Amino acid sequence: MSKNIITNDFTNDFTNYITKGGKTLVTIKEVAKRAGVSASTVSRALSGKIPVNEETKKKVMEAVEELNYQPNILAQGLKDGKSKTLGLIIPNIRDLVFPAAIRGIEDTANKYGYTVVLCNTDEDVEREQFYIDSLRRRLIDGFIFSTARPGHEHLLKLKNEGFPMVFLIRRISGNVDAVTADNINGAYEATKYLLSRGLKNIALITGSSDILLYQERFEGYKKALKEANIPLNHDIILHDVYGWEDGYKSMMTLLGKGLKPDAVFATSDPKAIGVIRAIKDYGLSVPEDISVIGFDDLDMVALLDPPLTTVSQPFYEMGVAACKRLIKLIEAKNKPNPIIKTLPCKLKIRSSVR
Amino acid sequence: MSKNIITNDFTNDFTNYITKGGKTLVTIKEVAKRAGVSASTVSRALSGKIPVNEETKKKVMEAVEELNYQPNILAQGLKDGKSKTLGLIIPNIRDLVFPAAIRGIEDTANKYGYTVVLCNTDEDVEREQFYIDSLRRRLIDGFIFSTARPGHEHLLKLKNEGFPMVFLIRRISGNVDAVTADNINGAYEATKYLLSRGLKNIALITGSSDILLYQERFEGYKKALKEANIPLNHDIILHDVYGWEDGYKSMMTLLGKGLKPDAVFATSDPKAIGVIRAIKDYGLSVPEDISVIGFDDLDMVALLDPPLTTVSQPFYEMGVAACKRLIKLIEAKNKPNPIIKTLPCKLKIRSSVR
DNA sequence: CTGAAAGCGCTTACAG
DNA sequence: CTGAAAGCGCTTACAG
Known part of the structure; x- marks a missing residue:
C-alpha cells in the first residue's frame, strides 16, 4: 500500500x-x-x-x-558565502614530499565535510595569484599554502582581508598560522648522529638560504658541530642546492676539488640521492668511504642502495594538523590568534651511514 | 574628479x-x-x-x-546545475603513477576554467561511493576514475544516469570513454628487447590478473615469446604480485626454488625495485647475473642502482587526454559515442639489462 | 537592444 | 512549532 x-x-x-x-x-x-x-x-x-x-x-x-x-551544498553555501571547499596550493605535486601531506589533508577535510582543490604553482607567483582569484570566485572557505617564500606579500594580504589560511611545511613570518616540521632539531639530531659514529668532517649540502626551513636545518647542523667543538668549514658547506641533479653536481664539485668529507648531510632526500650517485660514480662507496644522511624520508628511500639513513618528517600528520587548524579557523566565531605548530622529526637509521 | x-x-x-x-x-x-x-x-x-x-x-x-x-561561479552554476568542477577518483596519491597524471589533468582543467577535486579511495568501494555521493551534492560536472575493477557496477550505473565520465589508466568494459597506455605493445617491446639481448629464460612478475592492464601486459609478453618460438614456462610466471614488497618476496621465492632466470620482466617499477633488491640480497648482481626490466618509468627510477630500464608510460599526456575528453563530454550538445584512447609507451633503455 | 521578473535550491528572519 | 516570503548572485525567457 x-x-x-x-x-x-x-x-x-x-x-x-x-x-x-x-x-x-x-x-x-x-x-x-x-x-x-x-x-x-x-x-x-x-x-x-x-x-x-x-x-x-x-x-x-x-x-x-x-x-x-x-x-545541494552549493545552494546551501550561496546564502552565507561558504562552499565547504578548501584550496591547497603547492609548488608541484611531483615533488615527493607532497603526496603524503595531501593525503593527510584530504582525509581530514573529508571527515569534516570539506572538499579540497589542489593547485600547482610551479613557484610562479602569477600562476598562484590566478589560482587564488579563481578559487575566490568559487567562494573558497580557506587556504593551505606550501608555497610561501620571502617576498610573497600577496599571501599576507590575503590573510589581512580576513581569509582563513595556514602555511604548511614552508612558512614566512607574518600573522599566519603554520604547521612545520621541527627542522632545527631534526638537523641537529642528524648531525649529532654522524658525530656519534666518529664522523667529524661533515659536509653540508643544503637548499636555498632564503627559505626558512633551510636556515633552520643549517642552524641545527651548526648547533651540533658547535657542541662538539668543531669549527665550521665553509669549503664543505654548499647552499642553494635544489633536487637530485644539483646534489649530484655539488658532490662532484666537492670531490673534484679534492675535498673528501667523512660524511655528507644532505638536507633533502633528493639531494642525498644525487650525492650518493656522485660518490659512486667517483669510484667511492657509501658508507665505507663517505657516509650520507638525508632529510625527508620519502616513501622510496628505504629501497635505495644503500637504504638511506635520513630524518623522517611526519608529512601525513602535518597535513592533518594543517587541515584541522584551517577548519577551526573557518568555523571559529571569533578568530583565534595564529599559532605555529612544529611537529617532531625522527631519525631513521638505515645503512648509508657507517 | x-x-x-x-x-x-x-x-x-x-x-x-x-x-x-x-x-x-x-x-x-x-x-x-x-x-x-x-x-x-x-x-x-x-x-x-x-x-x-x-x-x-x-x-x-x-x-x-x-x-x-x-x-560568482557557484551562483552561475545554480541555475543550470553546473559547478565547473571535476572529480578525480584514484586509489592512492602515494602511488607514484598518479602525480604526473594528476598534473596533466589539473593543467588542462584549469585551462578550461575547471577545478578538480581529488579523492583517494584506497580501493574501498564504500569509500568511493561516499565520495561520489558527496561530489554529486556539489553538482560535480563529471568524473575521471582510475579505480575501475571488474565488478564495479556502480561506476557503470553512474554512466547510465548520464554522468560524463572517463576511465584513466585502468578501465573495465562498458559504454565508457577511457584513456590508457598501450599496454600490449609496451610489454611486447620490453620482452622483445630482452630477447634481442640474447636473454631467453625470461620470468614474468606481474599484477592481479583480473585487472585488464595486467592481462594486456601478459599478452604482450606472450606475443613476443611466441614470435621467438619460446614456449611459456609457467614456473617462472608469477601473477598477483603487488608493489615492491611482494616483488621482493616473489623473486626470493623464485631464487629459493633454484629457478634462476636470465631476465625478469616486472610489470611495474615498484615490483622491479623489489626484484632487484632480492637479487642483490641473494648475492647476485643486476644485470650481470640477471637482467631486470620494469614498466612505468616513475620519476625516480633513473636514480636507482643500476638505473632501471623500463617501459615509459606517458602519464602526463594521459591525464591531459582524459581531462580534455571529459570536458568535451560535459560541454557537448549531443553526447558523442565512447572512445578508448590508447597512448603509446616508449622503451627507456638504461642499465638494468645486460 | 534592454529592463523587470522569475527562478535555480536552499536558509532564515518575519508573522502567526 | 510552522508556513510564506525574501534573499543569496546569477541567468534567461518575457515584454517592450
Missing part, C-alpha cells in the same frame, strides 16, 4: 527526477511535499538548530530517507 | 565590500549600478552570447574593470 503510493509519486513527478543533463538530485521541495510540510520545516528538521515538533521531524526524516535526499 | 567620484562611491557602499567573514566579492549589482544599466545587461555583456549595444558594452566593461568584478 505505502509502496504503491511511492510508486505513484515517482511516476507523477518523474520529470523532477530527470533534470540537468541526466543528473538527478532530489530537492527540498520534493521532500517537503512527501512529508506534507513546508520546505522551511524540512530545512529546520535537518539542521537541528531550530526546534521542530518530534512528530513532524520524524515524518521529514522518513521522507528524506525514502527519497535519499541530500542537500 | 573622476577619482573623487570613485572614492565617494566606495565610501557610501562600504558595507557591500566587507561581507561574509571578511571575504570581499563584488556583485553584479554593483557593476550594474556603476555602469548605469541593469544586472541583466551586465550579464549579457559579459556572456557575449546575446547582442548588446557597443556603447553599453563598453560602459559595462569599464565598470567590470574598475571594480575588478568576477562572477
